[in-house]
Amino acid sequence: MSDNVRVVFIDNPPVNGLGAAVRTYLMNELERALADEKVEAIVLSGKGKMFSAGADIREFGKEPSFGTPSLPDLIDAIERSKKPVVAAIHGVAAGGGLELALGCHARIATPDARLGLPEVTLGIIPGAGGTQRLPRLIGIKESLGLITEGKLIPAPKAHALGFVDEIASGDLMSAATALASRATLRRTSELPVADDPSAVAEARKAAAKSRGFEAPLAAIEAIQAAATLPKDQGFRKEREIFLKLVSSDQSKALRHVFFAERESAKIPDVPPETKTKDVASAGVIGCGTMGGGIAMCFANAGIPVVVVEGDASALERGLERIRGLYESSMSRGRISKDDFDKRMSLLSGTTDFSRVSQADIVVEAVFEEMLVKKNVFEKLDSICKEGAILATNTSSLDVNEIALSTSRPSSVIGTHFFSPANVMKLLECVRGTETSKETIASVFQLAKKLDKVAVLVGVGDGFVGNRMLYAYRRQADFLLEDGALPHEVDQAVVDFGLPMGPYAMADLAGLDIGWAVRKRQEATRPKHLRYSTIPDRICELGRFGQKTGAGFYRYEKGSRTPIPDPEIAALVEGVSRELGIERRSFTKEEIVERCVYALINEGARVLEEGIALRASDIDLVWIHGYGFPRYRGGPMFYADTVGVKKVYDAVSRFHVEQGEWMRPAPLLERLAREGGAFQG
Ligand code: CAA
Ligand code: NAI
Numbered sequence: 009m010s011d012n013v014r015v016v017f018i019d020n021p022p023v024n025g026l027g028a029a030v031r032t033y034l035m036n037e038l039e040r041a042l043a044d045e046k047v048e049a050i051v052l053s054g055k056g057k058m059f060s061a062g063a064d065i066r067e068f069g070k071e072p073s074f075g076t077p078s079l080p081d082l083i084d085a086i087e088r089s090k091k092p093v094v095a096a097i098h099g100v101a102a103g104g105g106l107e108l109a110l111g112c113h114a115r116i117a118t119p120d121a122r123l124g125l126p127e128v129t130l131g132i133i134p135g136a137g138g139t140q141r142l143p144r145l146i147g148i149k150e151s152l153g154l155i156t157e158g159k160l161i162p163a164p165k166a167h168a169l170g171f172v173d174e175i176a177s178g179d180l181m182s183a184a185t186a187l188a189s190r191a192t193l194r195r196t197s198e199l200p201v202a203d204d205p206s207a208v209a210e211a212r213k214a215a216a217k218s219r220g221f222e223a224p225l226a227a228i229e230a231i232q233a234a235a236t237l238p239k240d241q242g243f244r245k246e247r248e249i250f251l252k253l254v255s256s257d258q259s260k261a262l263r264h265v266f267f268a269e270r271e272s273a274k275i276p277d278v279p280p281e282t283k284t285k286d287v288a289s290a291g292v293i294g295c296g297t298m299g300g301g302i303a304m305c306f307a308n309a310g311i312p313v314v315v316v317e318g319d320a321s322a323l324e325r326g327l328e329r330i331r332g333l334y335e336s337s338m339s340r341g342r343i344s345k346d347d348f349d350k351r352m353s354l355l356s357g358t359t360d361f362s363r364v365s366q367a368d369i370v371v372e373a374v375f376e377e378m379l380v381k382k383n384v385f386e387k388l389d390s391i392c393k394e395g396a397i398l399a400t401n402t403s404s405l406d407v408n409e410i411a412l413s414t415s416r417p418s419s420v421i422g423t424h425f426f427s428p429a430n431v432m433k434l435l436e437c438v439r440g441t442e443t444s445k446e447t448i449a450s451v452f453q454l455a456k457k458l459d460k461v462a463v464l465v466g467v468g469d470g471f472v473g474n475r476m477l478y479a480y481r482r483q484a485d486f487l488l489e490d491g492a493l494p495h496e497v498d499q500a501v502v503d504f505g506l507p508m509g510p511y512a513m514a515d516l517a518g519l520d521i522g523w524a525v526r527k528r529q530e531a532t533r534p535k536h537l538r539y540s541t542i543p544d545r546i547c548e549l550g551r552f553g554q555k556t557g558a559g560f561y562r563y564e565k566g567s568r569t570p571i572p573d574p575e576i577a578a579l580v581e582g583v584s585r586e587l588g589i590e591r592r593s594f595t596k597e598e599i600v601e602r603c604v605y606a607l608i609n610e611g612a613r614v615l616e617e618g619i620a621l622r623a624s625d626i627d628l629v630w631i632h633g634y635g636f637p638r639y640r641g642g643p644m645f646y647a648d649t650v651g652v653k654k655v656y657d658a659v660s661r662f663h664v665e666q667g668e669w670m671r672p673a674p675l676l677e678r679l680a681r682e683g684g685a686f687q688g
Pocket of ligand 1: 022023025061062063064065066079100102103104105107126127130133134135136138267270271
């Protein structure tokens with residue numbers, strides 16, 4: 009390396025976060041290098057796995073200690089430097105990390121490095137010049153795409169776009185030093201940038217689709233300011249917006265989710281050093297709706313998978329469905345022909361159980377009937393190799409009972425995928441009494457490979473997600489009896505940020521399965537508890553949802569658009585009359601309160617019963633399994649945002665009005681009394 013080039017490292021494991029100490033160090037090192045006559049140029053690089061993942065998110069909302077340079081000040085000082093500074097990027101340059109690099113006079117990256125400005129995913133915008141410098145390098149249109157989506161892109165793409173100057177084919181540090189020796193003082197913020205009103209309009213339209221989410225629209229405003237305001241004003245505008253968003257509820261919620269997603273894999277009695285089994289091959293039993301989707305998850309992750317069906321024609325139909333789904337992904341450009349061929353070649357189907365004998369994991373996804381499942385597990389027990397993980401996708405049955413039908417209950421675990429399994433991110437991992445730590449750790453490791461968010465849950469009807477869903481749906485049904493109509497409930501919930509209301513969702517999933525379960529439970533249903541007959545009466549009309557062209561809504565032939573149906577309004581009003589309820593209208597806020605507070609109250613019970621390990625795990629279940637708006641942090645975080653006391657008061661009121669179902673959970677009551685919160 010050249011003697012005249014000073015190399016300065018960011019050294020703050022694990023991700024080189026740009027916390028106060030790092031910023032102070034970098035500023036001091038810059039000043040020393042500038043003062044040293046022998047130094048002609050500087051290379052800025054990262055120690056360890058990456059360049060830098062940006063600002064230290066844990067510092068947000070806290071005042072930096074006196075004398076600490078802010079990130080914008082540090083970056084300005086670098087850009088103003090009279091000696092060229094080159095960023096040498098490997099691993100990741102994200103957020104403030106990339107902004108730091110954009111303030112340098114040139115950037116060089118390894119071919120496998122990833123770069124981006126993911127701030128919107130944390131409910132903020134880049135706050136250290138990113139929205140002002142990036143457009144000056146790659147134009148408004150490309151910057152809009154990168155910043156509003158917040159994705160990291162590979163270095164070669166960043167090079168093609170123009171914000172990486174060189175890709176290092178050999179040793180990064182040698183190439184960076186060579187580049188520094190010949191670099192000029194090209195100051196990004198002094199480059200011109202032209203406005204692009206049509207790209208801005210396009211981006212606004214796209215951002216409006218993420219209903220209620222503020223950050224993307226705010227980012228667009230800041231990016232456009234780079235072209236429409238004088239330079240200093242543009243930077244000031246960005247900072248103003250950043251500071252406003254950093255203290256917003258949405259940003260707090262998104263930061264909570266960021267850490268929750270990392271926390272969920274930490275299981276108190278399953279330490280990180282727990283032995284794991286690597287899953288290199290898989291079997292799936294049942295090629296129906298779920299089995300097919302689960303098999304796709306394995307193939308997508310490059311893991312060979314054999315699907316076993318009891319019935320040859322069901323197998324053929326299931327495999328055809330998988331092929332169709334892949335073909336449609338290919339025709340929409342989501343996967344290439346190569347991806348398609350590779351995935352299909354990893355997948356095979358059979359009616360011969362012995363084909364899964366050597367699989368590292370077998371996931372059962374047959375009918376939801378205990379006897380059928382037990383038979384399957386007995387068979388697996390006799391066939392599968394020692395050490396194989398035996399998993400069930402049951403959505404409600406007792407995993408312990410299933411485990412006891414084998415001679416190896418420690419290898420049995422629930423892996424509850426959500427429909428469509430190849431799309432939804434959530435994996436509820438159901439821990440049975442005997443499930444071993446090794447089995448749990450291995451399934452969590454596998455979940456990462458499958459790109460799923462794994463959450464550990466305990467055995468119990470509906471585990472976490474569906475149990476809370478029952479409480480939510482019950483409230484929705486009571487709202488119908490009390491005066492609302494299905495489309496009013498759905499609209500309020502959608503405006504709150506969920507992708508679909510409970511009735512559009514019920515029609516999509518089909519009403520007949522729930523009806524069959526309720527009929528089975530009718531004899532044992534506690535009669536003192538309020539029970540709405542509306543869903544049963546709709547099924548009695550042969551309306552099972554989209555598949556029969558009618559359910560809570562009606563559907564035009566071939567269409568999936570729900571249309572409010574006067575026949576249902578009459579049915580609902582008739583039920584209220586029979587019950588002697590004087591119907592009243594509900595505001596959207598009241599509807600959301602009733603439905604979401606019911607979720608929170610049930611969530612509190614789930615938590616105190618130990619079915620979930622922590623409140624943030626419940627939030628992940630609802631965000632990744634049911635589309636609860638991420639920018640609200642999940643139902644339990646939302647309770648903290650609203651104030652637990654306020655939620656408790658409302659639930660207590662519902663309890664008086666509606667009876668036992670809405671009795672406040674003891675945990676909710678205690679937190680309200682103590683002025684506490686779910687996030688400790
Ligand atoms: N601040 C604080 N902690 C961070 C962090 C950050 N920016 N990024 C990651 N961490 C922590 C994680 O919480 C985790 O901690 P634990 O081990 O205690 O759980 C640890 O670092 C490792 O992180 P991952 O498990 O995520 O590691 P990974 O290798 O899977 O992923 C990564 C690495 C792609 C960089 C990923 O961590 C990531 O995406 N980080 C966030 C990047 C980001 O959003 N940066 C923007 C910050 S905002 C900003 O910079 C504002 C500004 O403009 C001034
Ligand atoms: P499905 O009815 O679509 O598929 C079940 C498949 O299993 C059928 O193709 C059937 O032929 C096959 N099968 C039945 N017995 C078999 C046996 N002994 N050996 C081999 N194959 C057999 O059912 P779906 O919806 O895929 O559900 C499967 C499991 O997943 C159930 O336990 C269900 O509760 C659970 N689940 C379902 C969700 C959903 O939204 N459909 C969501 C999450 C879990």
